Amino acid sequence: MIRHGKGGGRQVTALFVAPLLALMLSACQTLPPPQRAETPPQLRLDVPFIAQDAYQCGPAALGMMLQWNGLPGNKEALVHEVWLPERQGALGIELKAAGRARGLLPYPVENPESLFSEIQAGHPVLVLQNLALKHWPVWHFAVVIGYRDDGERIVLHSGTDQATTSHWNRFVRTWARADYWGFVLLPPGELPARVEAEPLLQALAPMRTGALPHWQAAVARFPDNGRLRFGLANALWAADRREEALAAYERTVALAPELAPAWNNLAYARRDAGDDPGARQAVCRARELAPDSDNVRDSVAEITGGDGC
Known part of the structure; x- marks a missing residue:
């Protein structure tokens, strides 16, 4: 796990973070997924997987989005482009800029309804999660590629785990603590499902x-x-x-x-x-x-x- 400002950080003891997360999540009220997740009740997109190295969830997540667009997404090359050594992480603004530099459109996805709309339109969503507390953040980039069980479980490429699942309530709270920050990265001529x-x-x-x-x-x-x-x-x-x-x-x-x-x-x-x-x-x-x-x-x-x- 990495504790850092949005995109940088230092290592934290996982032994401490895990029980802290369990305690925090058990005290939270359940948040149901949007009703639109019931149709269809499950969906998984075909998105290439790139396992992250230490501190480098940003380059890995960006590489997956680029490869989904049919573009080169070499993680090691992207480290030099978007990874900030002084922060030991990547900033969201750098990930979007890298997409724009390749002619792709980064469009924000900032609420659960939009998240499911984009997945149902066939668009993976790069999200930022805070895996700890609002005032003691552990930032992490992941790619949402689908859902199961009427949206009760979210499917992600995250860290070193390919197509891992997370209970909706747990996922949405980690996403909410990152202010619902996320985006799709779309090829020329294609617009988001929910666009304003x-x-x-x-x-x-x-x-x-x-x-x-x-x-x-x-x-x-x-x-x-x-x-x-x-x-x-x-x-x-x-x-x-x-x-x-x-x-x-x-x-x-x-x-x-x-x-x-x-x-x-x-x-x-x-x-x-x-x-x-x-x-x-x-x-x-x-x-x-x-x-x-x-x-x-x-x-x-x-x-x-x-x-x-």
Whole structure:
């Protein structure tokens, strides 16, 4: 067992932790799994297993998620990428960043209903557990790959145990003590089973590698969301698909007319298309919406040739 801040730590005596956990869990009220777990009553995903070495549950869990996506997930290589020697562990933010760097979408899974929804959609879930007390944490990364008995038992790849089972009540309390932190890692074009526009925007915003198909899927799911449409327009522009980007910027300002950055970028897209009057109109609208923005001020000077609005 490892005691550490979310992703780092030192060894603790398992002889002490085990009875402590038993006492703590026996005093807890039973928490039933969501009713949706009854249909189907059991499910197990085919997810490759990687046994962890000491302190390295993060690289092992990430490697399993990558291999499930059909990508290389060599644990030793991932140690150098996400493992922090000073913490003797990995941070969740590093695991998500490693997924994004490979063109995968990390989307949060933060409650039991979402956990079962993702498993039933065929998506394994990487979770963080606190195996001890809230104020004396023992952090651990594992991959939920299924459940049994109407959700009464959870199936995980955890530590050195492949497809081990944990009683739901025990699992959910260790997960709750880690603030229900978890995520799926999805390939381009695939969205979570339970997806909302704002969390999706936040998950997509940091993406650089292979971002375009994710933005396209997001807009297909939420066609009237202006900020997601803006992200798609930027991704199209970065891919040098200028005509499509122009159309996406135009649609963005129609959906979100208060979004100054969209008007600013539309100005450049219009100028690129040879529409100088339209470019001036767009950048001046951006200036009206964001009069204190240095970026917009510079754009006004560039688009208008110093004449201003």
